Amino acid sequence: MNELRVFFLLVVPAGVLSGVLTFFIRAIALRLRIFDIPSPRKIHTRPVPTTGGLAIAAGFWLALAGGYPFVPAAWRLPPPLAVGLGAASILVVILGIGDDLFDWGAWFKLFAQAGIAAILVFSGFQINLISLPFGGSMAVGIAGIFLTMLWIVGMMNAINLLDGLDGLAAGVSAIALLFLFCADVRTGMMPAAVLSITLTGALLGFLVWNFHPAKIFMGNTGSMFLGMIMAVVAIVGAQKSTAVFTLFVPVLAMAIPILDTSLSIVRRLSTGRPVFKADGDHMHHRLLKVHQSQRHVVISLYFITCCYGLIAASFTGMKGVFGWLALVVVTLVTFRWLRNWGFLDFKK
Numbered sequence: 135m136n137e138l139r140v141f142f143l144l145v146v147p148a149g150v151l152s153g154v155l156t157f158f159i160r161a162i163a164l165r166l167r168i169f170d171i172p173s174p175r176k177i178h179t180r181p182v183p184t185t186g187g188l189a190i191a192a193g194f195w196l197a198l199a200g201g202y203p204f205v206p207a208a209w210r211l212p213p214p215l216a217v218g219l220g221a222a223s224i225l226v227v228i229l230g231i232g233d234d235l236f237d238w239g240a241w242f243k244l245f246a247q248a249g250i251a252a253i254l255v256f257s258g259f260q261i262n263l264i265s266l267p268f269g270g271s272m273a274v275g276i277a278g279i280f281l282t283m284l285w286i287v288g289m290m291n292a293i294n295l296l297d298g299l300d301g302l303a304a305g306v307s308a309i310a311l312l313f314l315f316c317a318d319v320r321t322g323m324m325p326a327a328v329l330s331i332t333l334t335g336a337l338l339g340f341l342v343w344n345f346h347p348a349k350i351f352m353g354n355t356g357s358m359f360l361g362m363i364m365a366v367v368a369i370v371g372a373q374k375s376t377a378v379f380t381l382f383v384p385v386l387a388m389a390i391p392i393l394d395t396s397l398s399i400v401r402r403l404s405t406g407r408p409v410f411k412a413d414g415d416h417m418h419h420r421l422l423k424v425h426q427s428q429r430h431v432v433i434s435l436y437f438i439t440c441c442y443g444l445i446a447a448s449f450t451g452m453k454g455v456f457g458w459l460a461l462v463v464v465t466l467v468t469f470r471w472l473r474n475w476g477f478l479d480f481k482k
Contacts, residue, residue: 144201148335152193160350175414187356193336209324218257230355240410251286286365292391293361300346308337310387313443326371346428386446401480
């Protein structure tokens with residue numbers, strides 16, 4: 135009961151604060167004419183206020199600060215990690231706002247994201263173990279630094295690429311975080327659970343304004359912040375665990391953005407296009423050409439995220455060769471789904 139009270143005191147204020155702050159940030163964006171302008175590769179046909187991600191970040195941190203006295207000491211991040219996460223959050227929000235306003239180049243953003251990831255790594259966020267096929271795990275040593283940075287930068291860009299339809303990135307991320315929260319509570323990773331449930335609340339508050347027809351977009355401000363925190367939640371949940379499949383749980387829960395990003399890279403390389411050049415051929419773009427309804431596509435991807443979340447939950451605590459067999463089955467089913475829906479046909 136005390137656990138539920140603590141989580142309630144985090145998720146509800148985060149949702150309320152994010153929703154209220156989104157109202158004011160939207161008003162400021164309208165006044166200052168900070169819009170996401172339509173273009174041939176974008177879905178929306180009218181200018182929409184952007185930088186709504188600032189409300190997500192503010193709601194998240196204000197709720198954490200307000201709930202701090204009620205969170206047991208064992209559930210809190212150690213001071214070096216908390217300071218590092220706070221500093222990285224400020225920098226990623228500045229980077230996002232700058233990109234929303236001035237459209238900074240892809241390479242500049244990539245180097246800035248790598249710098250932010252390095253801050254997190256040297257604050258103490260690091261992947262230390264990899265799973266072995268027949269049980270147990272192996273320390274990765276210094277390679278863990280590069281693996282962690284790749285994971286953080288990859289998640290920032292994955293959520294960014296997913297943010298192409300009204301409510302898609304916010305809703306898919308909230309569902310994935312909710313499943314991560316359940317997995318973290320089940321395995322006793324309470325610091326990760328605190329972060330995931332608080333961010334879920336902030337996303338739900340923002341989603342009130344962002345679901346189709348969106349009144350405001352999160353922009354790169356929100357997508358990069360969201361990707362960074364989700365990456366950190368996964369790392370914190372896996373950091374102190376010796377369970378073989380701990381890191382597979384967040385990967386499965388976040389399957390949609392990870393698959394979309396992976397397919398984008400393969401598609402661009404196979405067709406000779408630059409990897410960092412944006413296109414209108416993501417999973418949600420292809421689905422929209424078939425269904426002609428943003429709500430239909432978004433709700434379909436919500437459902438698929440729930441399916442992967444349930445699969446991820448089943449991996450919690452799984453051990454040995456049975457876990458690897460289950461992972462092979464999930465991989466084969468995913469491949470068949472991608473093939474049947476035409477996502478592997480890169481020439482269309």
